[in-house]
Amino acid sequence: xxxxELAEALNLEILTGGVGLRQEVEHGxxxxxxxxxxxxxxxxxxxxxVQRHVNILGVAKLKNIAAIITxxxxxxxxxxxxxxxxEEIVLLRSERPAFEVVGMVYGILxxx
Amino acid sequence: MRVxxxxxDFHIHSTxxxxxxxxxxxxxxxxxxxxxxxxxxAITDHNMVENGQYVAAAAGAAGPAVLFGMELQTxxxxxxxxLFPDFETAMxxxxxVYGLLPPIDNDPDYFGDQVVVDENDTIIRFExxxxxxxxxxxxxxxxxxxxxxxxxxxxxxxxxPTFGLVTQLGFVSEGIPFDALEVANERRLDAVLPFIxxxxxxxxxxxxxxxxxxxxxxxxxxxxxxxxxxxxxxxxRSFGNTARTRGGSAGAPLL
Numbered sequence: 423x424x425x426x427e428l429a430e431a432l433n434l435e436i437l438t439g440g441v442g443l444r445q446e447v448e449h450g451x452x453x454x455x456x457x458x459x460x461x462x463x464x465x466x467x468x469x470x471x472v473q474r475h476v477n478i479l480g481v482a483k484l485k486n487i488a489a490i491i492t493x494x495x496x497x498x499x500x501x502x503x504x505x506x507x508x509e510e511i512v513l514l515r516s517e518r519p520a521f522e523v524v525g526m527v528y529g530i531l532x533x534x
Numbered sequence: 535m536r537v538x539x540x541x542x543d544f545h546i547h548s549t550x551x552x553x554x555x556x557x558x559x560x561x562x563x564x565x566x567x568x569x570x571x572x573x574x575x576a577i578t579d580h581n582m583v584e585n586g587q588y589v590a591a592a593a594g595a596a597g598p599a600v601l602f603g604m605e606l607q608t609x610x611x612x613x614x615x616x617l618f619p620d621f622e623t624a625m626x627x628x629x630x631v632y633g634l635l636p637p638i639d640n641d642p643d644y645f646g647d648q649v650v651v652d653e654n655d656t657i658i659r660f661e662x663x664x665x666x667x668x669x670x671x672x673x674x675x676x677x678x679x680x681x682x683x684x685x686x687x688x689x690x691x692x693x694x695p696t697f698g699l700v701t702q703l704g705f706v707s708e709g710i711p712f713d714a715l716e717v718a719n720e721r722r723l724d725a726v727l728p729f730i731x732x733x734x735x736x737x738x739x740x741x742x743x744x745x746x747x748x749x750x751x752x753x754x755x756x757x758x759x760x761x762x763x764x765x766x767x768x769x770x771r772s773f774g775n776t777a778r779t780r781g782g783s784a785g786a787p788l789l
Contacts, residue, residue: 455701455702460704473610473702473703474672475610475672475673475674476674477704477705477707
């Protein structure tokens, strides 16, 4: 499933415009400890986290994470969005809490 | 001319930190610091600076020199030691941070009391709001604030599995202008060296004292003209940086 299909199916807000939407998503991961993500996230994942520090882009790059979902409608800095666009990492956002987002992502990836 | 050497412990909690022993009063901290031969100390309570003024009063002209500090917990759940040039600047940061803490009351039975104690060990007040919490300030904004207010920022125990910079944010990027990095356990340093991209930063170690017997157990020695904030800031810049000299040996994954 592509990042665009995932975003549309789960009604996620796309913050980074048109970049990177054709990338394939095969797995998901949820964690707010970036060291844990570096150690354990599968490649080609979508990653759910409340962290909004710029290091999330470095970790996403390292682990070939196509998209990051911010839950709970948390505010994202314009600077982070610009850097994500430059790195072709998709930033998505949901109004729902992380638990619900993860549940929806799991359900749709299992079906795909 | 010989430049004097000063023994420094810049990470000491007082009675105002809930997790800290109630023996950590202003007077007791000063007495212990003298016994263990510390020349400069900093009081760094969780998200608070207030007790620093009383420790400074207890120390008086006889010393040790007392720097005003705080251990800030940022939005990312990273602990940062902040050292301020004077008490007014320190209080300004305390007020900023306090307003950004979740309005949750401390449970003294579970976390411990948070007590402001003066230089004569008299209780001034109990802080009601739980201080063991993240303030809604980002690490970048905290560092920018410090830069604008002539203050120092040293991420605490960067290799620690809880609240350490490397655990929380994966690596120490080159982009953030920290003044040093604190390592709690030097034996764990090799494991995080590959994640320290900012190789020019000094690496320091302090006691993170929560009990009187901890004070000064880990310390650094700085050579400066006199034991003042300005001289400490200057001396820190030239303190050794282990990350560069040791290089990046392959480390085990953290988790």
